[in-house]
Amino acid sequence: MIKKEDHHPMESLLRMDRIPHIWCPGCGIGTTVTAFIVALEKLKLDFNKVCVVSGIGCTGRVAGYINLDSFHTTHGRAIPFATGIKLGNPELKVVVFSGDGDLISIGGNHFIHAARRNIDLTVICVNNFIYAMTGGQVAPTTPLTAYTTTSPYGNFELPSNVPQLAESAGAVYVARWTALHIRRLTNSIIEALQKPGFSVVEVISPCAMYYSRINRLGDGIDMMKFYHENSVIKHNEPTENLDIDYQKEIIVGKFINRERPTFTDSYNDWLVTEKKAQSKSMI
Amino acid sequence: MNYKRIPYDIDKIKIPQGEIHIIKNRCKGCGFCVEYCPRDVLEMSDEFNAMGYHPPRVKNPENCVNCGLCEMLCPDFAIWSTLKPDCRQASKKKSAEDEKEAKIES
Numbered sequence: 374m375i376k377k378e379d380h381h382p383m384e385s386l387l388r389m390d391r392i393p394h395i396w397c398p399g400c401g402i403g404t405t406v407t408a409f410i411v412a413l414e415k416l417k418l419d420f421n422k423v424c425v426v427s428g429i430g431c432t433g434r435v436a437g438y439i440n441l442d443s444f445h446t447t448h449g450r451a452i453p454f455a456t457g458i459k460l461g462n463p464e465l466k467v468v469v470f471s472g473d474g475d476l477i478s479i480g481g482n483h484f485i486h487a488a489r490r491n492i493d494l495t496v497i498c499v500n501n502f503i504y505a506m507t508g509g510q511v512a513p514t515t516p517l518t519a520y521t522t523t524s525p526y527g528n529f530e531l532p533s534n535v536p537q538l539a540e541s542a543g544a545v546y547v548a549r550w551t552a553l554h555i556r557r558l559t560n561s562i563i564e565a566l567q568k569p570g571f572s573v574v575e576v577i578s579p580c581a582m583y584y585s586r587i588n589r590l591g592d593g594i595d596m597m598k599f600y601h602e603n604s605v606i607k608h609n610e611p612t613e614n615l616d617i618d619y620q621k622e623i624i625v626g627k628f629i630n631r632e633r634p635t636f637t638d639s640y641n642d643w644l645v646t647e648k649k650a651q652s653k654s655m656i
Numbered sequence: 657m658n659y660k661r662i663p664y665d666i667d668k669i670k671i672p673q674g675e676i677h678i679i680k681n682r683c684k685g686c687g688f689c690v691e692y693c694p695r696d697v698l699e700m701s702d703e704f705n706a707m708g709y710h711p712p713r714v715k716n717p718e719n720c721v722n723c724g725l726c727e728m729l730c731p732d733f734a735i736w737s738t739l740k741p742d743c744r745q746a747s748k749k750k751s752a753e754d755e756k757e758a759k760i761e762s
Contacts (some may be wrong), residue, residue, distance in 0.1 A: 399731075400686075404728070592686075597691070
């Protein structure tokens with residue numbers, strides 16, 4: 374007989390036939406998924422009205438492991454797919470769970486325009502500084518001078534600053550945490566889910582198999598210790614100061630929390646005025 | 657426990673006791689739970705699981721206060737803690753007493 378104690382409390386929200394997952398030992402994506410599940414349970418949402426969309430990559434596998442209505446889309450197209458779901462059925466809570474390579478490089482254009490339109494999405498961007506699934510190539514978030522398989526002399530490209538990109542494009546909620554700040558990350562995901570509009574939570578996650586192995590930074594636990602010692606919490610910090618340099622301090626916190634009308638609100642307002650005008654012209 | 661000042665309600669407070677559950681074959685031996693346990697309950701064991709990793713082992717079971725940090729940090733959904741059965745009854749009793757007091761006060 375299987376006792377109740379033999380089951381992990383989060384098993385109801387996981388597809389147990391696929392567990393154990395493919396993520397390497399020391400990876401932070403599993404921890405981020407835990408934070409997301411705890412946030413969903415704390416919010417007591419109707420799970421039939423939550424939808425998770427992922428792109429391609431290590432983090433893109435999340436859609437396959439979470440036992441909700443989830444979609445695993447093509448590379449970089451998680452946000453357009455989620456936009457379609459949100460506009461088709463505005464009652465749903467749509468969460469885009471993807472990595473930095475998927476959201477910022479290949480889907481960078483979609484990221485900017487969804488933020489500009491202020492579509493009501495929650496974007497959880499797991500940033501591990503590298504394209505991990507395809508073999509550790511240089512990503513748009515790789516810090517300067519970091520080694521990757523395609524930058525054997527160190528990276529010369531200036532990395533993207535995800536919070537600044539999101540703010541300048543028009544996101545209403547922007548936060549950044551590491552995979553170690555697990556309770557604060559959970560609270561941020563709860564706030565982002567409740568916030569109407571385009572909300573972005575960036576999660577700095579260790580990549581033990583490519584980023585820290587090529588740069589000789591140790592295992593996942595050593596990266597976690599590095600975050601423990603070098604992350605500084607500065608709420609409401611101006612986002613231009615949030616660049617991440619190679620093995621320097623990481624500023625984390627909640628940076629933007631503002632109000633803007635969402636796309637659905639503006640459309641509904643137009644619909645109401647249009648109906649009034651139509652009924653007047655009928656008379 | 658050593659206090660600088662002894663709290664007035666020290667006789668009423670009961671520190672919760674947790675129980676750790678580990679699914680050894682799901683563990684990938686990353687060591688997050690061992691490193692960040694605030695009460696030093698866990699340690700890495702020498703045994704191998706089915707995948708060839710070293711799962712954690714409970715070293716000081718009496719120290720666990722059911723904070724749930726290991727459960728939150730574990731990337732593989734392999735470890736969690738529950739309240740011990742006697743603590744569960746005590747907390748239930750306590751909440752019932754609190755309700756009674758609240759009723760009397762109201």
